[in-house]
Amino acid sequence: MRIHLTVNGLEREADVWEGSSLLTALREDLGLPGSKNACEQGECGSCSVLLDDQLLCSCLVLAAAAEGHRIRTVEDLGKDERLHPVQRAFVDAGAVQCGFCTPGFIVASYALLRDNPEPSEAEIREALSGNLCRCTGYGKIIEAVRRASREMYR
Amino acid sequence: MPSARVVKNRTEFEGKIYEELALVQGADIPAWSADAELRHVGRSRLRVDGPQRVSGRARYTTDLMLPGMLHARVVRSPHPHARVIRVDAKRALALAGVRSVVDRTSAPELFDEEVHYVGAPVAVVVGETEEIAADAAHLVEIEYESLPFVVDLEEAIADRTRVQRKESYSRGDARRGFREADIVVDARYTTSTQLHNCLEPHGAVAQWDGERLTLWESTQAMFDVRKGVAKAIRARLDDVRVICDYMGGGFGSKLGHGHYSEIAAVLAKRLGRPIRCVMDRREENLVTGNRSATVQRVRVGATKDGKLTALEHVAWSGTGTEDGWVASTTGPSNGLYEVANVRSEQFLVLTNTGPFSAFRAPGYVEGTFALESAMDELADKLALDPLALRRKNYAKLDPQSGKHYSLKRLDQCYSRGAELAGWSRRKAGGTAGRHAYLRRGMGVSTQVWGGGGGPPAYATIHLNADGTAIVRAGLQDIGSGTKTAIAQIAAEELSLPLERVRLSIGETDAPYGPASGGSMTTASLGPAVRLAAVDVRRQLLEVAAGLMEVRASEIHLTDGHAVAGRGGKKLALDEVFSKLQNYTVIGRGSRHPNPEDVRLRSFGAHFAEVEVDIRTGAVRVLKIVAVHQIGRIVNPLNAKSQVEGGVTQALGYAVSEGRVLDRLSGHVMNANLEDYKIPTVKDVPDIVVEFVPDLDRRANNLGGIGLGEPPIIPTAAAIANAVANACGARVRTLPITPARVLEALRR
Ligand code: FES
Ligand code: FES
Numbered sequence: 049m050r051i052h053l054t055v056n057g058l059e060r061e062a063d064v065w066e067g068s069s070l071l072t073a074l075r076e077d078l079g080l081p082g083s084k085n086a087c088e089q090g091e092c093g094s095c096s097v098l099l100d101d102q103l104l105c106s107c108l109v110l111a112a113a114a115e116g117h118r119i120r121t122v123e124d125l126g127k128d129e130r131l132h133p134v135q136r137a138f139v140d141a142g143a144v145q146c147g148f149c150t151p152g153f154i155v156a157s158y159a160l161l162r163d164n165p166e167p168s169e170a171e172i173r174e175a176l177s178g179n180l181c182r183c184t185g186y187g188k189i190i191e192a193v194r195r196a197s198r199e200m201y202r
Numbered sequence: 203m204p205s206a207r208v209v210k211n212r213t214e215f216e217g218k219i220y221e222e223l224a225l226v227q228g229a230d231i232p233a234w235s236a237d238a239e240l241r242h243v244g245r246s247r248l249r250v251d252g253p254q255r256v257s258g259r260a261r262y263t264t265d266l267m268l269p270g271m272l273h274a275r276v277v278r279s280p281h282p283h284a285r286v287i288r289v290d291a292k293r294a295l296a297l298a299g300v301r302s303v304v305d306r307t308s309a310p311e312l313f314d315e316e317v318h319y320v321g322a323p324v325a326v327v328v329g330e331t332e333e334i335a336a337d338a339a340h341l342v343e344i345e346y347e348s349l350p351f352v353v354d355l356e357e358a359i360a361d362r363t364r365v366q367r368k369e370s371y372s373r374g375d376a377r378r379g380f381r382e383a384d385i386v387v388d389a390r391y392t393t394s395t396q397l398h399n400c401l402e403p404h405g406a407v408a409q410w411d412g413e414r415l416t417l418w419e420s421t422q423a424m425f426d427v428r429k430g431v432a433k434a435i436r437a438r439l440d441d442v443r444v445i446c447d448y449m450g451g452g453f454g455s456k457l458g459h460g461h462y463s464e465i466a467a468v469l470a471k472r473l474g475r476p477i478r479c480v481m482d483r484r485e486e487n488l489v490t491g492n493r494s495a496t497v498q499r500v501r502v503g504a505t506k507d508g509k510l511t512a513l514e515h516v517a518w519s520g521t522g523t524e525d526g527w528v529a530s531t532t533g534p535s536n537g538l539y540e541v542a543n544v545r546s547e548q549f550l551v552l553t554n555t556g557p558f559s560a561f562r563a564p565g566y567v568e569g570t571f572a573l574e575s576a577m578d579e580l581a582d583k584l585a586l587d588p589l590a591l592r593r594k595n596y597a598k599l600d601p602q603s604g605k606h607y608s609l610k611r612l613d614q615c616y617s618r619g620a621e622l623a624g625w626s627r628r629k630a631g632g633t634a635g636r637h638a639y640l641r642r643g644m645g646v647s648t649q650v651w652g653g654g655g656g657p658p659a660y661a662t663i664h665l666n667a668d669g670t671a672i673v674r675a676g677l678q679d680i681g682s683g684t685k686t687a688i689a690q691i692a693a694e695e696l697s698l699p700l701e702r703v704r705l706s707i708g709e710t711d712a713p714y715g716p717a718s719g720g721s722m723t724t725a726s727l728g729p730a731v732r733l734a735a736v737d738v739r740r741q742l743l744e745v746a747a748g749l750m751e752v753r754a755s756e757i758h759l760t761d762g763h764a765v766a767g768r769g770g771k772k773l774a775l776d777e778v779f780s781k782l783q784n785y786t787v788i789g790r791g792s793r794h795p796n797p798e799d800v801r802l803r804s805f806g807a808h809f810a811e812v813e814v815d816i817r818t819g820a821v822r823v824l825k826i827v828a829v830h831q832i833g834r835i836v837n838p839l840n841a842k843s844q845v846e847g848g849v850t851q852a853l854g855y856a857v858s859e860g861r862v863l864d865r866l867s868g869h870v871m872n873a874n875l876e877d878y879k880i881p882t883v884k885d886v887p888d889i890v891v892e893f894v895p896d897l898d899r900r901a902n903n904l905g906g907i908g909l910g911e912p913p914i915i916p917t918a919a920a921i922a923n924a925v926a927n928a929c930g931a932r933v934r935t936l937p938i939t940p941a942r943v944l945e946a947l948r949r
Contacts, residue, residue, distance in 0.1 A: 183401075
């Protein structure tokens, strides 16, 4: 089936299988593999995207259900070579190891800071508790969110 | 060009010592001294590939979409033990978009007639999309003949046909040692099966161009994959090129090639189209390896004043269907303490469950939990401070070889750790929490591990005419930051800014590099890279000397200039480079053998502080202090990350992780990330990390060894000891669940 949606500011069209998830459509049909597939069942947050500004796991949304909606992925946060402050903060804080969980954390942190410019540590932990990382100890991820908050809103 | 020669070398890998011949070139150089002024090595540098990873531009194996690519899904056995009678693919093949179904009759090299665990491969479906292949996989009809099976480790231990004695060790006379003991602790410990759950699934994409196979794989060991895949398709080594660019974690489960690699390679050749075979999360939890569950018995005897007289450690490790090797669970008992009489035995136990594989410090994690728990039980009986007991039995020399260590600063790990943890606040019997039902306690545990690395490892460095350098090595960065460390080492010796050093790694057409395992990547490859840079520098100096009309031995490189010792003549390197035009200066380096007269080992100590709710048995880990000694730290920022990550995996192992099997069906009941509990951001405590600053100058020309595995080794015992200190509940089974705490409290 054909779907039409706005992805990272561009009107896009894709021919997808009706059972396809939005994640599959993004990765395989729309050429945006930045969002990662680590579980495909809503358990890890690696596939986090914004749908009409709302943070969600794209592996849990049918591509067909995204018809007519606006999607933003990690690829859209930094423009060209310039990183978004959230991305910069993850690099600077040393919050990235293998990086497979990172796009999901970046999108989730972006959504958090958009709604709550100066989150407390407890709020950061709450907001990111749906994202799993197997490499880091999360401490530097928390620090990255704090750095980004300072950078964006000071 | 330096001449090559063959040397004998001894390398410790995953707790075992290997003696092999190695080919090396040229001569080694000494490690940088403690007062050498280094600009890159030893300094925190941001990951050179950080921007690629945060922007979503980094391409992992699972991200690869090749034109014409087909997707392979494996049909897996629902039986823990069965004979495959018949595979009927008619309905699957009838589905639009299905290209092929392959089973034992059409590919005997890929499938066995008998399956030995739930999830064992029986057939593979190839479709135009992943979804089509997955759908069709359900339509493959398979007739099985069920066979008897055992999935429970204890049940298997009782069955002699399933048990193999794999390793044994002794020194002195354990029986006499126990006779000499005033106090003996004799305890049985059990640990759960830990599942790796790297976030990037295992998988491969293969493409055959009629002449050569290119295989992208998420792997820790490209060269082993090349060897395995070449064999699978009956090709030569040069017929296969393995690529592993960005990689999303392995933790030991991605050493060696997988069944998926064979499927991708064989089918790509057969069907003439690229094949992608990537596991899903359920397969990750069923078939891609795990840390063995263990049953361990530790007996330790001591005199009244706490001197160990005898130590006995017997371990049974459930290896699933893997019957080749077993992890060194008794290693810590053999080598950590100064005790004259030691006896240990290591058994492999076969069950009808997915095969085990290396998992970050395999064996040592399990064994250290038992040994260091038993040491605390002993300290308790002797009414000694646990730290004092450990110090009392401190081994100055390696107890196994009698040799000196190249460096051992475990005493400093203990004292600095105690300081950071506030060990003086610890009280026998624990302390009170905010409420009467909350008890607080502290525990300590010790880490010993190899990780010295060794040959073979080679690197070349190409210096371009614009003063940029490319380091070429058969290296994969699995997420640990090796790439950055290697760039720092090259930049240091070349006197170049870090951003002028680029790495060309991640494929097997490069000189051989070691597997990223055994904590040995940087310690193996780093010294070779340094020598390659030295070789470039030597040549560069000769060029500069020619231009400056002085002897090469009279000048040195500093701050982007060649400077003559006498007369102060100076020449900007940019000018030297400009004379090079299109010439490439090529430097070569190889890893030299380890010193023979000393043992290379890393040490560390972890301190845990916990709070236990004695009503519910819930354990909250409040703080972990981790102090490690590995000699020189190339990049403190990344080294700290490495420790924090290791501690966090250990935290999961200690309190929440464990595969749950259904004894009647052999099925894994928690083969997903919802029910298999890896720590989340809400679970991690305050983790304090420090390193002993002393260099390990004998180890290699960097002066430091590996850190990948040490941080996961001691944590679980430190937590168990802290729980026992808090409330008197000695939990001898991992994970330490609330139910087990309550049960221990009732004892
Ligand atoms: S891939 Fe969507 S939550 Fe894991
Ligand atoms: S950095 Fe590897 S999973 Fe998070």
